[in-house]
Amino acid sequence: xxxxxxxxxxFSAKELNILIVSPYYFPNINxxxxxxxxxxxxxxxxxxxxxxxxxxxxxxxxxxxxNGVLLRRTGHAALKSxxxxxxxxxxxxxxxxxxxxxxxxxxxxxxKRIYFPDDSFIWYFSALKEAQKVIDEGATDVVISSSLPxxxxxxxxxxxxxxxxxxxxxxxxxxxxxxxxxxxNNHFFYNRLNHYFEKQVLIMADRITVTSELxxxxxxxxxxxxxxxxxxxxxxxxxxxxxxxxxxEFQLPELGIGKIRLGYFGxxxxxIRMPEQLTGFLDALFGAEPEIAALVEVHVFGxxxxxxxxxxxxxxxxxxxxLIPREHVSEVMNKMDLLVNISNITDYQLPSKAPDYLxxxxxxxxxxxxxxxxxxxxxxxxxxxxxxxxxxxxxxxxIDFIENACNVKVNPEWIEEEIKRYTVDAIAGAYQELxxxxxx
Numbered sequence: 001x002x003x004x005x006x007x008x009x010x011f012s013a014k015e016l017n018i019l020i021v022s023p024y025y026f027p028n029i030n031x032x033x034x035x036x037x038x039x040x041x042x043x044x045x046x047x048x049x050x051x052x053x054x055x056x057x058x059x060x061x062x063x064x065x066x067n068g069v070l071l072r073r074t075g076h077a078a079l080k081s082x083x084x085x086x087x088x089x090x091x092x093x094x095x096x097x098x099x100x101x102x103x104x105x106x107x108x109x110x111x112k113r114i115y116f117p118d119d120s121f122i123w124y125f126s127a128l129k130e131a132q133k134v135i136d137e138g139a140t141d142v143v144i145s146s147s148l149p150x151x152x153x154x155x156x157x158x159x160x161x162x163x164x165x166x167x168x169x170x171x172x173x174x175x176x177x178x179x180x181x182x183x184x185n186n187h188f189f190y191n192r193l194n195h196y197f198e199k200q201v202l203i204m205a206d207r208i209t210v211t212s213e214l215x216x217x218x219x220x221x222x223x224x225x226x227x228x229x230x231x232x233x234x235x236x237x238x239x240x241x242x243x244x245x246x247x248x249e250f251q252l253p254e255l256g257i258g259k260i261r262l263g264y265f266g267x268x269x270x271x272i273r274m275p276e277q278l279t280g281f282l283d284a285l286f287g288a289e290p291e292i293a294a295l296v297e298v299h300v301f302g303x304x305x306x307x308x309x310x311x312x313x314x315x316x317x318x319x320x321x322x323l324i325p326r327e328h329v330s331e332v333m334n335k336m337d338l339l340v341n342i343s344n345i346t347d348y349q350l351p352s353k354a355p356d357y358l359x360x361x362x363x364x365x366x367x368x369x370x371x372x373x374x375x376x377x378x379x380x381x382x383x384x385x386x387x388x389x390x391x392x393x394x395x396x397x398x399i400d401f402i403e404n405a406c407n408v409k410v411n412p413e414w415i416e417e418e419i420k421r422y423t424v425d426a427i428a429g430a431y432q433e434l435x436x437x438x439x440x
Contacts, residue, residue, distance in 0.1 A: 015047045015049065016049070017051075017139055018048050018049065018050045018142045018143075018144065019134050019140050020052050020144045020145075021143065022036045022054055023123050023151070024077060025037055025052050025054040027060070030303060032146060032148070034326050036052075038428075039236070039427060039428045039431065040052055042424050042425070044068030051134050052069055053131045055077035056076065062074065072133075074127055074129075075125075112185075116193065117149075117151055117154060117185055118148070118149045118185055119149070120149035120152075121151055124154060127151075128155045131143075131159055132162070140166060141166075142166075142435055143156055143166055143167070143169070144169045145168070145171065146171045146173065147171065147176070148173055150176045150197075153172075153205075154197065154201075156168050156205070157197075157201050160205070167435075167439070168205050169205065169208070169434060169438075170202070170209070172208060172209065172215070173211065175218065175348075176194060177199075177222075178195075181346055182271050202223055203226070205229065207230075207434050207437075207438060208226070211233065211235050211352075212232065212348060212349065212350035212374050212378075213232055213374075213377075214350075214372070214374045215374075216232055231434060233430045234354075234421065234427070235351075235353075235354055236423075236424060236427045237423055238330065238355075238356050240327050240330055255297070260295050260296050260338065260405065261299060262298045262336065262337070262338045262365070263336035264298065264299070264302070264339075265302060265356070266302045266342070266353055267302045267304070267305075268305070268342075269344075272344045272346060274311075275311040275312050279311055279315060281367055282315055282317070284394050285394055285398075285399075285402075292399065298340070299336065300319065301321050304320055329356055330356070330359070334360065334362075337362070337405045338362065338402060338405035339362045339364045340367065341357065341375055342367045343367065343375050343376075345370075347372045347373050348374055350375065354379075355419065358415065358419060359415060361415050362384070363384045363386075365386050365401070366385060366387045367388050368389055368390065369390055371389075
């Protein structure tokens, strides 16, 4: 009862006490931690008290206040955080030390077959304990759990059961139980358990947020009674207002002079988005127009797993640069002539880079599987996109589009208007509107 009173009193004021459970946060520079770092700092700047429970980071204190946000770091977010000491996202020779090879074999061959709900299970207890400390130390109005990993939602579920008056938003970057194309655990063992716990999260959460309309529709197919709880809050634009955000030095990669520069920004994943989709496209392109092979240069920027290096090395035209600091994304995109997107074999997921591609004003080549592809829908009004279905014939229109990509000029005023809905102000503002809706 004392806790319920604290919640009511706090909600009568504008400022809220917000707890965000997200294992990946600053200094991690992948899309989800970047999103929540920017949102948390914006909310803190708006006058809210924002606390993040996240994983430990080498060289960073367990507690610190950064840009108005209180960070409480605890535990390891995943088994790979324990096993792999080499920095992810850095391009190497494709090899690892013997100990890391052994650790990788143990992770893939043993732990991945038995862990639940995902490889962040080792973070659950330390993060839950830390989150409970935050709540017990003072009134907390809203908890936001960010996934993937789904472990974050299990923490949110536990907190909601222990503190029923707590308002909880389950933020779903990707689905969990019905994502069978690239399962996050052993579905043979855990399929029923996955659906049980995801449904429990959907039942107990006050609101559920996803990044695309098709993801919302997919959830509605599985859990129609939960549809009113779902809200679409799209990906966030990468902004360049925070130099040195990654803490890393960055040098722009060398680019070929006189080449048609194709840039791919993003990861590859087993089964759902493979490098074979890129090399398969190049097979078809060079087969249809052999002369273009001498003109094309394909730059890959992203956190590339070692198992994908052999496929990407099939063509000398492909240059792999690894993950780049977020504040340099726009700069690097501007050096490209054509931006490439490779859509998932699923049609409902929207890549986090979509607003960045929009903001670039560059020509875009979208390589897709499904006609209902979410990336196609996002760019339905974009005047400089070519949607190529993988396996289709390479025709003259596509070749002309590639060869003339450097001449594309999308109206900057149109882009400025369209991009407004993806800025940190708009995205964080959408969450603030949810806060108001919940308490009313």
